[in-house]
Amino acid sequence: MFEENRLRNKLSVIYSDNNKHLPPHKLLDLIIKNNLQEMYSQFTKLCQLVLTISATTASSERSMSTLKRIKSFLRNTMTNERLTNLSSLAIEKNLLGIMAKDPTFVESIIDDFAKKKEKSIELEYKII
Structure with missing residues (x-):
């Protein structure tokens, strides 16, 4: 999935600059805004993975x-x-x-219901 050497190299470049010590979502935004996805492809994939995986349950x-x-x-x-x-x-x-x-949306739900063949619902009669 990742090219480890390229990823290590890009991580060392990114974290050698104190101005780039940002949270992953801000780093990813910075890369996208500056159109650097190809240059930092491995790091971009890593950020996307980190941001996709839930940190809590x-x-x-x-x-x-x-x-x-x-x-x-x-x-x-x-x-x-x-x-x-x-x-x-x-x-x-x-x-x-x-x-x-x-x-x-609502019209499409109504149309789907209207197309159904069975429109009746089962009711249960109970004597109390």
């Missing part, structure tokens, strides 16, 4: 907490497929919010 813990809330609320009332779909919506709520801003 907080986001995954929140996802698990969300899933736990959904499961405990709807434990016996739905199928696994529906539970999977609802948990995906809860976990990806930021993406859903971005998609919902598109004016055609």
